Amino acid sequence: MAHIVYCTPRVTVYHDNALDVLWSLPTESFELILTDPPYGVAFNSSFREQRFGEIQNDRDHDRGDIHEVLAECVRLVRQKRHLYVFGPDDVLEGLKVSERAQLIWDKGKTGMGNLSSAWGPQHEPITFAVSMHRHAGQAGNSSPAVRMRKGSVLRFNPPTGRKIRHPNEKPVGLVRELIESSTRADDLVLDPFAGSGSTGVAAVLSGRRAVLIESDEQWIPLIIDRLEDAERLANEAEAV
Numbered sequence: 001m002a003h004i005v006y007c008t009p010r011v012t013v014y015h016d017n018a019l020d021v022l023w024s025l026p027t028e029s030f031e032l033i034l035t036d037p038p039y040g041v042a043f044n045s046s047f048r049e050q051r052f053g054e055i056q057n058d059r060d061h062d063r064g065d066i067h068e069v070l071a072e073c074v075r076l077v078r079q080k081r082h083l084y085v086f087g088p089d090d091v092l093e094g095l096k097v098s099e100r101a102q103l104i105w106d107k108g109k110t111g112m113g114n115l116s117s118a119w120g121p122q123h124e125p126i127t128f129a130v131s132m133h134r135h136a137g138q139a140g141n142s143s144p145a146v147r148m149r150k151g152s153v154l155r156f157n158p159p160t161g162r163k164i165r166h167p168n169e170k171p172v173g174l175v176r177e178l179i180e181s182s183t184r185a186d187d188l189v190l191d192p193f194a195g196s197g198s199t200g201v202a203a204v205l206s207g208r209r210a211v212l213i214e215s216d217e218q219w220i221p222l223i224i225d226r227l228e229d230a231e232r233l234a235n236e237a238e239a240v
C-alpha cells in the first residue's frame with residue numbers, strides 16, 4: 001500500500017516510489033502533469049554535493065525509469081490536457097503526446113550547473129506537450145486555454161543563498177504561472193517527482209488541488225512544512 005504522509009482536501013503527498021503509486025491510480029485522474037524529473041546527468045558540483053549530497057536517481061541508467069513514469073502520467077492525465085516537464089525532452093520520446101514545444105526558464109543569472117564546463121547555465125528548458133492518449137475510445141475534452149499563447153521565455157529568479165532548501169528547487173511563481181495557464185480552479189495536478197514541493201505550494205495558492213510523490217525521505221519534512229504554510233495562507237485569503 002502506498003505510504004501517504006500528508007493528506008488534506010487540497011493536497012495528498014506520498015512518500016514512495018513513483019511507479020508504485022501511479023500504477024494504483026485510475027486512468028484520467030488528473031487535469032495537469034507538472035514535474036521536474038532527475039535529469040540523469042550527475043552534475044559535478046562540489047557545492048551541491050557538500051550541502052545536499054547526490055540527487056537520487058540522477059544517473060544515466062535511471063532515464064528509462066523516468067520514461068516509464070512519464071508514460072504512466074500520459075495515461076493518468078485527461079486526453080488533450082497538458083504536461084510540463086523540466087529538463088531534456090528525450091524522456092517523452094515515443095509517448096502518446098502532441099509535438100513537443102520548448103519553453104525557456106530564464107533564471108536571470110548564471111547558475112552552478114556542471115562546474116567542469118566552460119559555460120555556466122542561465123536557463124533551463126521546460127517541455128510542453130498535450131496528451132493524445134485515447135482512453136477507452138473516448139475523444140476527451142481539450143484543456144482550457146486560460147492563459148496560453150504567450151511568449152516561450154519565462155523570467156523568474158531562482159532561490160539564492162540561504163533560501164535554497166533543495167538543489168533543484170523551482171520558484172513558486174514560475175510553477176504557478178504554468179499551473180494557472182493550463183488549469184481551472186479546483187483542477188487536480190500531479191507531480192511524481194515532488195522534490196521541494198513547489199508544485200503543491202503553487203497549486204494550493206492557485207486554488208487547485210495536487211498529488212505529490214517523493215521517494216527521497218530527506219525532502220518529506222520540507223514538503224510538509226511548505227504545504228502547511230501554503231494552506232494557512234490560502235485559508236486566510238478565503239476568510240477575507
